[in-house]
Amino acid sequence: MKIKRQGALISLMAAGALALTACGSDVNTPQGGATNGAAAPTGTSQVDCGGKKNLVAEGSSAQKGAMDVFSQEYQAACAGQQLAYTPSGSGAGVKQFTAKVSDIGGSDSPLKEGKETDDAATRCGGNPAWNLPLVFGPVAVAYKLDGADSVTLTPDAIAGIFSGQIKTWDDAKITAANGGKALSAKPITVIVRADESGTTDNFQQYLAAAAPSVWTKGAGKKFNGGVGQGAQGSSGVADTLSAADGTIGYVEWSFAQDKKLSMAKIDSGAGAVELTAESAGAAIKSAKTKGSGNDLVLDLKALYASKAAGSYPLMLATYEIVCSKGYDADTAKAVKAFLSVAATNAQSKLGDAGYVPLPQEFQDKLLTAIKAIA
Structure with a gap:
C-alpha cells in the first residue's frame, strides 16, 4: 500500500526538524521516497555490515510499515543479511525481547520503570536496555x-x-x-x-x-x-x-x-x-526528551495537553528496545548495522507510509546511541 501525502509532507518534515532540534500497520508496504520528489531532511550513514545473518524483531503493529522499509533497506545495504519482524503488539514485543526470543523489541511506549526495566537488564547481562525512538506517527x-x-x-x-x-x-x-x-x-x-x-x-x-x-x-x-x-x-x-x-x-x-x-x-x-x-x-514542536544519556525516552505530556491552534496533539512514537551491552559480538554488530540503516538511509522512504521521517538533528542523537551499543 502506498499512501499519498502530496506536498503537505514537506511542511510536516520541516516542522519536525524544528521540533526535534529544540528538544535537543500490518499491511503497509511503502514504495518510493518523499512525495512529489521532495527530498526528506535525512542523512545517510556508512554501515559496518556483518555479524548475525538473521536478526529477529517483534512488537508494535503500529510500526510494521516502517519496519518493512527498514528491512528492505537493510538488505540492500548489507547483502545476505536480513531482519524478520513480527507485529504481535507492544506488550508481546517487550516480553519477547526480555525472554531473549527477539534481538530487538518494538514498543509504542518506553520500558516502564520496575519489572520491565529490571527484566530487560537481566536479559542484557546486567546492563540497561535503551529505548530508541525511530518512528513517529499520528x-x-x-x-x-x-x-x-x-x-x-x-x-x-x-x-x-x-x-x-x-x-x-x-x-x-x-x-x-x-x-x-x-x-x-x-x-x-x-x-x-x-x-x-x-x-x-x-x-x-x-x-x-x-x-x-x-x-x-x-x-x-x-x-x-x-x-x-x-x-x-x-x-x-x-x-x-x-x-x-x-x-x-x-x-x-x-x-x-x-x-x-x-x-x-x-x-x-x-x-x-x-x-x-x-x-x-505542528504538534511535534512540543516533544522533548527526558531519558538520560543514550536512553532517548520522550516526554509527551506537554504535547498531549497542548491547546495550541492548528496542532493535532495525539501523536505516537515507536521505540526500538535494545541492549546497551550484553549481546554476543555477532548480534551486536548486526543490530548496530540494522539500526544505522533504519535511522538514516531508510528514513526518506517513510513519508508514503504515514510516518514522519526523522530530521538530521535527531538522527545524530540516534547514531550516537547506536554506535555506543557494545
Whole structure:
C-alpha cells in the first residue's frame, strides 16, 4: 500500500526538524521516497555490515510499515543479511525481547520503570536496555457514522466516550463540540485494542493529560475504560471500525487511511483541528526528551495537553528496545548495522507510509546511541 501525502509532507518534515532540534500497520508496504520528489531532511550513514545473518524483531503493529522499509533497506545495504519482524503488539514485543526470543523489541511506549526495566537488564547481562525512538506517527480517533461528513470532538468528549459516560452520538457534549448540530441518536459502539498495546498506552496517556477531570482510568498497555469491543492489533481495530455504523476507536493514521475511515477533528480549546501532515508536524514542536544519556525516552505530556491552534496533539512514537551491552559480538554488530540503516538511509522512504521521517538533528542523537551499543 502506498499512501499519498502530496506536498503537505514537506511542511510536516520541516516542522519536525524544528521540533526535534529544540528538544535537543500490518499491511503497509511503502514504495518510493518523499512525495512529489521532495527530498526528506535525512542523512545517510556508512554501515559496518556483518555479524548475525538473521536478526529477529517483534512488537508494535503500529510500526510494521516502517519496519518493512527498514528491512528492505537493510538488505540492500548489507547483502545476505536480513531482519524478520513480527507485529504481535507492544506488550508481546517487550516480553519477547526480555525472554531473549527477539534481538530487538518494538514498543509504542518506553520500558516502564520496575519489572520491565529490571527484566530487560537481566536479559542484557546486567546492563540497561535503551529505548530508541525511530518512528513517529499520528493516532486517529476514527469513526463510522452514516450521514456525518465531519465530526469534531473535544478531549473531554473523547474521554467521556471511551469511559462509557457518553453513550450516543447525539449527546449534548458532542452536539456542543459540533457547533450545536446534533448528530445521529444512534448508540456509540466503542472499538478498542484487545491485546496489550503501546498505542493504547499512548491513547490513555493522552486522555489523562488532555481531559484529567473526565479520564480517571490511568494509562498502560491494557485498555482501562471498561467499555467497548476488543479487536486484535491495529488492523483488527480498523477492520472492525469499517464493518459497522456507529463505531469509534483509536488507530494509527496509516490504518485509518488504508480503510478510508472518517477521522474526528479534535478541538482542544483553540478550534477544531483536522489530522493532516501540517497539524501533526505542528504538534511535534512540543516533544522533548527526558531519558538520560543514550536512553532517548520522550516526554509527551506537554504535547498531549497542548491547546495550541492548528496542532493535532495525539501523536505516537515507536521505540526500538535494545541492549546497551550484553549481546554476543555477532548480534551486536548486526543490530548496530540494522539500526544505522533504519535511522538514516531508510528514513526518506517513510513519508508514503504515514510516518514522519526523522530530521538530521535527531538522527545524530540516534547514531550516537547506536554506535555506543557494545
